Amino acid sequence: MYTNSANVAERQTAPPSLAISTVIFALRPSEASGRPTLWLPLVRRIREPYKGLWALPGGPLSHSESLPDAASRNLRETTGLAPSYLEQLYAFGGLHRSPTQRVVSIVYWALVQPTEAALADESENVRWFRADKLGDLAFDHNAIVDYALWRLRNKLAYGSIAYHFLGEYFTLAQVREVYEAVLDTSLDPANFRRHIKATPEIEETGEYLQGGKHRPPRLYRFTGRPGLDPDNRSTP
Amino acid sequence: MYTNSANVAERQTAPPSLAISTVIFALRPSEASGRPTLWLPLVRRIREPYKGLWALPGGPLSHSESLPDAASRNLRETTGLAPSYLEQLYAFGGLHRSPTQRVVSIVYWALVQPTEAALADESENVRWFRADKLGDLAFDHNAIVDYALWRLRNKLAYGSIAYHFLGEYFTLAQVREVYEAVLDTSLDPANFRRHIKATPEIEETGEYLQGGKHRPPRLYRFTGRPGLDPDNRSTP
DNA sequence: ATCAGTTTTAGTCATCTTGACTTTAACTAG
């Protein structure tokens, strides 16, 4: 970007550069228990600063792209996936986020469905990590992920966002597993059922999930669109 | 910025420029009823585009300023005030927000206390408006104010932010007036009292507000710091 | 001094919500 030729004086007068990054969440089965847990893809940095460390997918904002389009492109280019949910997280603009230049990063967070997430590209430089076992990331990306996790948990607790982790049809037990994985608690199945069934956006279908070992659970469908940000309004 | 000399080709390759704007809320007595209502200061644009229209205070991000510092500076330069609360609202980056160039605006919102707000500078080009009677603003600023209002109401309903509209000591009736003004409802005084007294951050003082016409109300104090964003974490 | 008017403060009561728990229904594996 500006780092190649710019000397110190030029760097200090150049406007802060603008980047887009994305925190991408998906549920994948834990290796140990097989239960769903939170994962996110990171990319390995192939140049300085922080060469070799893992970082959030991101890049500069091109002139003709909207902010959410740029975030979607990040997501597609690194994982090959399309998000089922995408929301702006925060604009991070601290003076010393990058040692070489002033960068303001507008960060988005996304949810992808597990059927897709299973197909996601992985390579030497792109790998999925458990959200609770990340190690040290480049820049301030640990803090960004922490904040994204906080927002995700908040949205899950109050809003109706869990369904974007799931496919079109799902059982109430699957919804409960999403809550249990993200909030890291266990929930009473009966009370959880009552709670979910009270939300009008959940529609009962006539279908049942067959092939399980026990009583076949009814399938449900989510009929709400996410609340809207200014781009696409949603609830804190 | 870039508009002076840049031709069309240069504009399309130049990186999007970055600006900071601020939505500043304060309670002031309504002319009609005398009850507190929501107001915000706007500045008149003195050049194109949108010359003559009212707009949110804002400006470019200087190289050595953090984002909240830039927002505070906006606030101080236009109104002479220091905010009692400041939080990032959203980064607006639509392609056609400004007709002349691509601008990404990181918008903050602030609360100021009415004792200060009464002293705020006003001039030919800086004036306070009732938040519900703004008319057409420059750029996408009507949408930005709408979103800021939505966030304010949300935070007020769930978080503990009302106190930043008030001074250090306040009566419970004053808190109720804040809620009534911002949410535009009327609330049962007894139930509201019970609700507020259940929050641990509200501390009873031994003092009473004297000089009123009726039974003197007890004064309270807010002892909580606002939750924290990544800069300064807070609740949806 | 007293009374009417107003606001603060405390309290009651029925309704709604929530968390812990029990029971019945429906399936599979052996």
Added chain:
DNA sequence: CTAGTTAAAGTCAAGATGACTAAAACTGAT
């Protein structure tokens, strides 16, 4: 056909909420 397991519905007490009543404490006018 039975034991084991999950789905689904229901019960019950505790806690929160909304509508309302009433007492306390002050001012200003009579």
